[in-house]
Amino acid sequence: MTYPRKHLLAIEGLEPPHIADLLDLAESYALLNRSGKTQRDLLKGRTLINLFFEDSTRTRTSFELAGKRLGADVINMSVSTSSVNKGETLLDTASTLNAMHCDLLVVRHAQSGAPSLLSQKVDAAVINAGDGTHEHPTQALLDALTIRRHKGRLEGLIVAICGDIAHSRVARSNMHLLTTMGSRVRVVGPPTLIPAEAARLGVEVFHDMKAGLAGADVVMMLRLQRERMSGGMVPSAREFFRFYGLDAEKLAFAKPDSIVMHPGPMNRGVEIESAIADHPTRSVIGEQVEMGVACRMAVLDMLSRQLPRNR
Numbered sequence: 064m065t066y067p068r069k070h071l072l073a074i075e076g077l078e079p080p081h082i083a084d085l086l087d088l089a090e091s092y093a094l095l096n097r098s099g100k101t102q103r104d105l106l107k108g109r110t111l112i113n114l115f116f117e118d119s120t121r122t123r124t125s126f127e128l129a130g131k132r133l134g135a136d137v138i139n140m141s142v143s144t145s146s147v148n149k150g151e152t153l154l155d156t157a158s159t160l161n162a163m164h165c166d167l168l169v170v171r172h173a174q175s176g177a178p179s180l181l182s183q184k185v186d187a188a189v190i191n192a193g194d195g196t197h198e199h200p201t202q203a204l205l206d207a208l209t210i211r212r213h214k215g216r217l218e219g220l221i222v223a224i225c226g227d228i229a230h231s232r233v234a235r236s237n238m239h240l241l242t243t244m245g246s247r248v249r250v251v252g253p254p255t256l257i258p259a260e261a262a263r264l265g266v267e268v269f270h271d272m273k274a275g276l277a278g279a280d281v282v283m284m285l286r287l288q289r290e291r292m293s294g295g296m297v298p299s300a301r302e303f304f305r306f307y308g309l310d311a312e313k314l315a316f317a318k319p320d321s322i323v324m325h326p327g328p329m330n331r332g333v334e335i336e337s338a339i340a341d342h343p344t345r346s347v348i349g350e351q352v353e354m355g356v357a358c359r360m361a362v363l364d365m366l367s368r369q370l371p372r373n374r
């Protein structure tokens with residue numbers, strides 16, 4: 064197994080064998096989870112802290128479940144209950160965590176780079192659970208695993224990532240992972256929501272949904288992240304849906320066996336029509352959540368192999 068780092072802060076910089084090994088390990092955890100078995104001795108005696116400075120339901124619960132299935136002691140710290148609200152700085156928080164001998168630290172923060180900063184100050188292995196508009200590496204891993212389970216590979220697939228690319232850390236991590244693994248990535252959205260760096264990342268840019276979806280194997284929809292927008296970057300939700308919302312008519316341009324994905328939370332009727340989100344054969348949105356637990360187990364397993372014993 065190859066994984067060269069102490070932390071998982073980003074997908075950018077990982078090489079194909081690192082990603083492939085993580086996905087293979089995650090696949091074995093997906094099978095273990097489906098069999099109803101657990102492996103509670105693996106992280107026995109280890110402490111996992113979920114430190115969330117931003118709201119999350121899916122990701123936090125997923126890491127909690129992953130840690131518990133591997134036998135770790137899991138503690139959830141959210142901003143509202145921590146002393147960050149009382150003015151404690153990020154670095155003071157780091158010393159507190161060091162004093163608690165935390166082994167694995169899962170961090171979500173509204174500021175890009177916050178998990179990386181913490182990783183320089185804590186003894187624990189740090190996992191980025193989403194930082195600003197930068198990256199959300201475990202989301203890209205779970206997306207890749209879901210795609211691989213349906214298509215048998217990543218290489219050569221046409222993947223259309225649609226909607227609010229500019230504010231999406233999910234899109235950024237996916238662009239890095241999928242291009243590294245040889246997929247042909249397209250980003251589709253209005254010019255205001257496509258980041259300037261898209262061309263540098265080796266992806267094709269489309270402003271028309273039907274052209275962007277033509278012949279796609281995978282259609283990945285993203286939420287309009289209004290909380291990160293500074294003013295009128297999009298017209299009304301109704302108009303956005305007309306041009307960029309996924310409905311049966313637009314999906315018909317993708318391959319007939321294409322799959323539909325969404326990292327959640329979904330805005331039904333804004334970026335995706337309910338009938339498509341709940342489509343019994345095309346939508347794999349539920350499976351993404353299931354693969355999330357398996358991928359997080361794989362990441363915790365892989366990082367814990369490099370931790371010193373008995374800290």
Ligand code: ASP
Nearest residue numbers: 193199233286326327328
């Ligand atoms: N849950 C994802 C994230 O944390 C996507 C989203 O919020 O739209 O980035």
